[in-house]
Amino acid sequence: MTDTPNDIQRLLDIMARLRxxxxxxxxxxxxxxxxxxxxxxxxxxxxxxxxxxGDMAALRDExxxxxxxxxxxxxxxxxxxxxxxxxxxxxxxxxxxRRHPHVFAGASVEDAEAQTREWEAHxxxxxxxxxxxxxxxxxxxxxxxxxWQRAVKLQNRAARVGFDWPGPAPVIAKLEExxxxxxxxxxxxxxxxxxxxxxxxxxxEIGDLLFVAANLARHARVDVGSALRRANLKFERxxxxxxxxxxxxxxALEDLPLAAQEALWQRAKRSEADPAG
Numbered sequence: 001m002t003d004t005p006n007d008i009q010r011l012l013d014i015m016a017r018l019r020x021x022x023x024x025x026x027x028x029x030x031x032x033x034x035x036x037x038x039x040x041x042x043x044x045x046x047x048x049x050x051x052x053x054g055d056m057a058a059l060r061d062e063x064x065x066x067x068x069x070x071x072x073x074x075x076x077x078x079x080x081x082x083x084x085x086x087x088x089x090x091x092x093x094x095x096x097x098r099r100h101p102h103v104f105a106g107a108s109v110e111d112a113e114a115q116t117r118e119w120e121a122h123x124x125x126x127x128x129x130x131x132x133x134x135x136x137x138x139x140x141x142x143x144x145x146x147x148w149q150r151a152v153k154l155q156n157r158a159a160r161v162g163f164d165w166p167g168p169a170p171v172i173a174k175l176e177e178x179x180x181x182x183x184x185x186x187x188x189x190x191x192x193x194x195x196x197x198x199x200x201x202x203x204x205e206i207g208d209l210l211f212v213a214a215n216l217a218r219h220a221r222v223d224v225g226s227a228l229r230r231a232n233l234k235f236e237r238x239x240x241x242x243x244x245x246x247x248x249x250x251x252a253l254e255d256l257p258l259a260a261q262e263a264l265w266q267r268a269k270r271s272e273a274d275p276a277g
Contacts, residue, residue, distance in 0.1 A: 011067070012085055015075045033076060040069040052229055117160075137161050148224045151214040168219045175216060178209040241268035 018028040043066040050058040074085040101107035102115070109115045124139070134140075137160065141153045158164060165171045185202040192198050217224045242264040246253045253261065 008085075011071055012075070015068075015071045019075055019079065028072075031072070031076070033073060036069065036072055036076075040066075040073070043069050048225065049229065052226065052233075120160075146225070148210070148214055148228070151211050152218050152224055155215050155218055165215070165219065168216060171212060171216045171219055175209070175212045178205065178212050181205045182209050238265060238268040238272070241271060 015028075017023075018025045021029055043062065047059065047062045047066055050056075050062045070088065071085060074083070074088050078084040097104045102109040102118075109118060137157050138154060141150060141157065143150070145153070155164070165174075182202070182205040185198065185205045188198045189195070189202050214224050217227060242261065243253050245264050245267055246256065253264070256264070
């Protein structure tokens with residue numbers, strides 16, 4: 001293990017060099033907070049992917065990429081005279097100490113659930129101290145979150161004041177109801193394909209369907225992002241197997257009719273159940 005403070009300083013020095021208008025990298029020099037933000041989000045997802053795959057070497061690298069994003073933003077802020085990397089570190093250290101009085105200030109907390117409630121109370125007090133007058137139970141949920149994640153946060157906040165389904169059964173019933181409404185709007189769009197109002201209603205119903213699906217995952221204590229990543233990986237794995245099966249038979253997947261493609265899909269699924277197949 002190397003000396004962490006020196007490692008951090010080396011990274012800060014590298015970023016300063018990259019951002020040097022005279023001898024730095026042209027690409028790095030021309031970036032802004034807005035242009036870098038999508039990369040920051042992407043790197044966070046790549047960290048999650050490495051964790052899902054249990055790949056510790058990849059996790060080390062992806063955490064480095066994510067740290068680079070923090071350093072990049074801090075460097076641009078320092079150039080603008082706003083704050084520097086040290087201020088970022090100081091702010092998060094202060095916040096962690098402030099929000100964990102049961103660890104650092106001799107307070108007591110019953111369990112993790114009670115700590116979650118206290119954490120939210122700390123956040124509300126901090127927002128109020130900062131001049132945020134929004135007292136809603138939904139206050140402070142970032143609009144920049146992926147919408148599936150924001151949906152779950154909205155649902156969790158509402159549940160804390162008692163506005164929640166009593167269990168998964170009524171959520172499943174609601175999901176079936178929303179599916180029926182989406183089906184009806186599909187039929188309306190099919191009758192009037194150029195009707196903008198019908199298209200908006202269909203979008204609304206699909207949104208309701210997805211919102212309830214996220215709520216079902218919440219009741220099942222399933223992380224929506226993790227579940228969707230697993231579903232994506234499963235689809236990709238099986239689709240690539242389909243392509244390989246078609247190529248083994250001397251055929252291109254795109255040249256096959258849908259029925260033949262479906263048969264390959266079923267073979268791909270069976271091959272997962274039977275590793276020797």
